[in-house]
Amino acid sequence: MSFELNLRHRIGGTQITFDAQTAVPLMALVGPSGAGKTTVLNMIAGLVRPDHGRIAVGGRVLFDSATGVNCPPDARRAGYVFQDNRLFPHLRVGANLRYGEKLAPPDARWITQREVIAFLGIAHLLDRWPANLSGGEARRVAIGRALLAGPRFLLMDEPLTSLDPARAEEILRVVERIRDELELPVLYVSHASAEVARLTACILSLP
Numbered sequence: 001m002s003f004e005l006n007l008r009h010r011i012g013g014t015q016i017t018f019d020a021q022t023a024v025p026l027m028a029l030v031g032p033s034g035a036g037k038t039t040v041l042n043m044i045a046g047l048v049r050p051d052h053g054r055i056a057v058g059g060r061v062l063f064d065s066a067t068g069v070n071c072p073p074d075a076r077r078a079g080y081v082f083q084d085n086r087l088f089p090h091l092r093v094g095a096n097l098r099y100g101e102k103l104a105p106p107d108a109r110w111i112t113q114r115e116v117i118a119f120l121g122i123a124h125l126l127d128r129w130p131a132n133l134s135g136g137e138a139r140r141v142a143i144g145r146a147l148l149a150g151p152r153f154l155l156m157d158e159p160l161t162s163l164d165p166a167r168a169e170e171i172l173r174v175v176e177r178i179r180d181e182l183e184l185p186v187l188y189v190s191h192a193s194a195e196v197a198r199l200t201a202c203i204l205s206l207p
């Protein structure tokens with residue numbers, strides 16, 4: 001599985017130019033605040049249409065301005081862990097996880113709720129409301145919901161944001177296990193090169 005990205009896009013006053021071709025389990029994208037990292041993830045997920053370019057993941061073309069391909073977001077099968085988690089506040093943790101699973105067509109599911117709950121160690125959180133979770137707990141639930149949607153690849157937007165060092169370490173270990181155990185290509189966004197150095201040698205940057 002690989003990411004092949006050729007992206008040209010203007011948003012606000014920022015011109016984003018990003019080219020990458022990788023075949024590693026985890027690719028990191030770093031850059032300062034406002035460089036366009038989240039916008040790159042949004043383009044790959046199909047939430048923002050690039051002005052020009054091509055996006056292919058695992059050899060499957062999701063967008064190509066030259067040939068008019070523009071796969072709709074739900075057909076791209078991206079798992080997206082947002083910087084702010086975006087858990088549904090009116091649903092308990094268990095229902096948030098089930099929501100992710102409902103997004104996956106049955107033949108696209110490759111991990112069960114039971115497996116996700118064990119993988120992330122969140123069995124004790126299932127009856128809790130999102131508002132009562134710590135930052136690290138909420139991040140694990142958001143990762144679980146993304147995995148249950150049966151993704152072909154995972155987009156993670158600064159998953160250590162607003163976590164203390166101990167919780168950040170826990171999430172980094174989860175990311176390492178996703179990389180090593182799940183065979184799921186990951187594009188990991190961070191503003192800090194030091195954070196990603198332990199995850200991958202494949203670090204690309206936006207100016």
Ligand SMILES: Nc1ncnc2c1ncn2[C@@H]1O[C@H](COP(=O)(O)OP(=O)(O)OP(=O)(O)O)[C@@H](O)[C@H]1O
Binds near residue numbers: 011014031
């Ligand atoms: N909907 C929008 N309309 C206009 N400008 C936008 C919009 N969304 C983002 N921008 C601008 O586009 C640029 C890139 O934003 P983006 O959120 O992709 O950057 P980022 O690298 O992810 O930043 P951060 O690290 O702070 O999250 C910024 O200058 C931002 O202000």
